Amino acid sequence: MSSRTLSRSSSGTSRPPPGGVPALTDSEFELFRKLMYETAGINLSPAKRALVAGRLSKRLRELGHHSFREYFQWISDATPNSAGRVERQLAIDLLTTNETYFFRENNHFDFLRQEILPQWQNRRVRMWSAACSSGEEAYTLAMIMTLDGRCDWEILGTDISTRVVEKARMGVYPMERAEKIPQRYLKACCLKGVGAKAGQFMIDRTIRQKVRFQTGNLMNDQSSLGRFDLVLLRNVLIYFDPEVKRRVVRNVLSRLVPGGWLFVGHAESLNGVVDNIRLVRPSIYRKED
Ligand SMILES: C[S@@+](CC[C@H](N)C(=O)[O-])C[C@H]1O[C@@H](n2cnc3c(N)ncnc32)[C@H](O)[C@@H]1O
Structure with missing residues (x-):
């Protein structure tokens, strides 16, 4: 018992x-x-x-x-x-819905590689996977930064659910979850489990060391997290009514540096929610300088 x-x-x-x-x-x-x-x-x-x-x-x-x-x-x-x-x-x-997967909504990651990374060369950058669920989103970012980034980086993942944050910290996933990870990232960034870990894979330790996870409620002030160059706030706004959405987006925007980037889910929009942010492409926003 x-x-x-x-x-x-x-x-x-x-x-x-x-x-x-x-x-x-x-x-x-x-x-x-x-x-x-x-x-x-x-x-x-x-x-x-x-x-x-x-x-x-x-x-x-x-x-x-x-x-x-x-x-x-x-x-x-x-x-x-x-x-x-x-x-x-x-x-x-x-009662939270934690569905997520690696390289979800991949054109965000194409945009990161093609449009943002060239601007970040030789800089130090911070990224935030807000509502990170079990960590796949944050580790997707980390894999891209490891192979394609030419800068010093760190990533924070936060979620209201302690259960998923614990999973994210472990960085161990069932092998089927690797299907969406392109081969070159899989080879360079993941380790196949053996023995008791057979049927699973693990995110490489050097990557896990640069990705931190903690519980956090997007409804609350997030000042203690510092500022970020890129925030992923994806597939969570759909659960909020307009009032809560405005409060959450304001909290998140206050953590973005001027000129910083914000990605929301493909089915989500910030239309009429806040005004100090520019739509660059559908679901991709940039904070005014
Ligand atoms: C559907 S998942 C999205 C995961 C990931 N961002 C993605 O796009 O794959 C939504 C996550 O939002 C989290 N969430 C819901 N309300 C939240 C809040 N108020 N603060 C922080 N996280 C929240 C849930 O626990 C869940 O893990």
Whole structure:
């Protein structure tokens, strides 16, 4: 039994329900919708109800809660370091969507190679993969900088989910994930796992040393991160309503140096969100000098 389960049982609240997990009611869905909106800015539409029930029901079963409301009340425990507080972060992790892959939306990386890297020669640059998920985006950047960059560089990846940030730090992926990595990067930057790591590959240590990961919420002020020459804010704005989107984009833009670059997802746009940024190509922006 895990310590988490133990501490819950010690409060004497419940035993596992005999018939599994009950349905998620409208008012219970509303509790989790509010939690995600207030904490992460994520706008869960009513269509996401099945997703919420599906992703949390395993936790209810494992912890022996009789209803989603009971589970919600437990994770709302405000005491720092309490088991409920730890579980709250896990629930938030479970309700984020972390889909990502190496060399995703590759024309951003073509643009980096062809248009930006020539301007960066012999400079020191910082890049930020904001909403980095399990690290594939940050390591894609790192592979390109390793083989094609002629400058000193460092990369930071941040995400609200502690679970994906831990995965990113490890830099170990199932072999199928390598399919999207062009051969020359794969050969130079990745190591094939053997023994216990068979079927997996690892990002080379010299690269991992230049890529840092930490948890971070884009809703909050990000000044402590310093300034960046390029920010990738891709496939996360779609989860936000206009108000949150404006707040997040302002936070991110304040971290961009004048003349710095911002990439958003191909399905995303900053049209009407902020005005001190110039559209260079669809989904590619540059901060005014
Ligand atoms: C679909 S993934 C995109 C990953 C990567 N940028 C890409 O394009 O492949 C979205 C990520 O945004 C993160 N996220 C959602 N809301 C966030 C917030 N308020 N602050 C930081 N990260 C957030 C999620 O945890 C998730 O890992």
